Amino acid sequence: MVEKTGGHEAVVLRFPFPEVPAYGEIMEIRDGILMTRIPLPYRLDHVNIYFIRDTNGWAVVDTGIRTDEAISVWEQLFAGPLKGMTISKVIVTHLHPDHIGLAGWLCERCDAPLLTSYSSFMGSLYISLGGRESLTRHNFDFYRCHGMTDEIAGVVAIQGNEYLRRVAELPPTFQRLLQSDLLEIGTRTFRIYTGDGHAPEQVMLYCEEEKLLFAADQVLEQISPNVSVFPGEPNGDPLGHYLRSLRLMQSHMPEDVLVLPGHRRPFIGLRERCAELEAHHEERCDLIRDTCRTTPQSAAALVPVLFTRKLDAHQMSFAFTETLAHINRLVRRGEVEQLVDAEGLITYRTVTA
Numbered sequence: 001m002v003e004k005t006g007g008h009e010a011v012v013l014r015f016p017f018p019e020v021p022a023y024g025e026i027m028e029i030r031d032g033i034l035m036t037r038i039p040l041p042y043r044l045d046h047v048n049i050y051f052i053r054d055t056n057g058w059a060v061v062d063t064g065i066r067t068d069e070a071i072s073v074w075e076q077l078f079a080g081p082l083k084g085m086t087i088s089k090v091i092v093t094h095l096h097p098d099h100i101g102l103a104g105w106l107c108e109r110c111d112a113p114l115l116t117s118y119s120s121f122m123g124s125l126y127i128s129l130g131g132r133e134s135l136t137r138h139n140f141d142f143y144r145c146h147g148m149t150d151e152i153a154g155v156v157a158i159q160g161n162e163y164l165r166r167v168a169e170l171p172p173t174f175q176r177l178l179q180s181d182l183l184e185i186g187t188r189t190f191r192i193y194t195g196d197g198h199a200p201e202q203v204m205l206y207c208e209e210e211k212l213l214f215a216a217d218q219v220l221e222q223i224s225p226n227v228s229v230f231p232g233e234p235n236g237d238p239l240g241h242y243l244r245s246l247r248l249m250q251s252h253m254p255e256d257v258l259v260l261p262g263h264r265r266p267f268i269g270l271r272e273r274c275a276e277l278e279a280h281h282e283e284r285c286d287l288i289r290d291t292c293r294t295t296p297q298s299a300a301a302l303v304p305v306l307f308t309r310k311l312d313a314h315q316m317s318f319a320f321t322e323t324l325a326h327i328n329r330l331v332r333r334g335e336v337e338q339l340v341d342a343e344g345l346i347t348y349r350t351v352t353a
C-alpha cells in the first residue's frame, strides 16, 4: 500500500522508541498506551497495533490482515502479554486489509463493538462486491482506455478480489467516528481527525493534552503512503485530498506531537514529514508535466516515469492508480488537459501558457 519516498534528503525525525516490539510482544509507549505489531505477507511486513487503556478494559487500534500467521500472533498475545485483558472497543482506522482485515474476527472473539468512519465501513462492504461481473468489466475498460495492454488490464482488473480473502466478515453494526468528534477512552479525550487520499475518511485520533497522534497511514517515516484513484471514481482527486489533509495536520498540531503511525516507528517531526511528503508529490507532478509537454501520453505510459523499477501485477495496479492521482491533480489545476481519440484512448498534454 506504500511506496518509498525517493529523491529527497531525508528530513531529521526523532525516534523516541528506536526498538520495535517483536511479534507476540508488547511495548509500553506511555502509561496506558501499548504497541505491538502483527505480520503482513508483503514487502512491508508488519502493521502496528495500539492499545489504549479504557474504563472497562483496553481499546485496540487496528487489527491486521486475515492470514493464519496474523491470527496465530494474536492468539500468542492473548495467551501471553494480553492474558486476562478485556478488549473494550475495536477501532479501525481505514478499510485497507492490513488494518480492517481482522476486525470482524476480533469483535466476535472479544465481544467488542467496532468503531470506524462511515466510509471505512461502507467502503469495505462495497469492495466485497468486487467479484461482480459488471465491476470487473468496468475496471478492465478503465485500465484499457488509459493505455494498458489487454494482458495487464486483465490481471489488474481483478486485483480487488484478493480483498475478500484478506478481510473477515465485518460485524453487522458499527459506531461511526466523524471528523471533530470527541472520543473518551479511559481518562483520555481524543479528537477525531479524518484524512482522505490514502483511504476515504481514514481515522486519526489526537490527544491534545498529551500531544499524541494515532496517525494510521496518513504519515509514515520513509515511505510515502499510496495515493490512488479508485476505478469507481475515475476523475477523483485523491492527491488533492491528501495534500489538504497534510496541510490541516501541519496547522492544527504542535511541532512536538508524538506520531504513532500504522507502520514502522513512532516519531516526532510531523510538520517536517508533512512538508517532505508534499514536496515528493510536487516533484512527481513536475515529472508528468515535463513528459507531456512535447507528446501527449497515456496514464499507462507515464507509470515508468514515476516508477522506474520493474512491477508485478499487484504493484502495477497501485503504481497506475497513483500515477493517475497525480494526473488528475494536474488536470484540476488546469496544468494538463485530457484528450480522447476516436477509439476512446485517453492521453494527457501539458497546457502551455
Ligand SMILES: [Zn+2]
Pocket (backbone or CB within 6 Å): 001, 047, 096, 098, 099, 217, 262, 263
Ligand atoms: Zn497500512
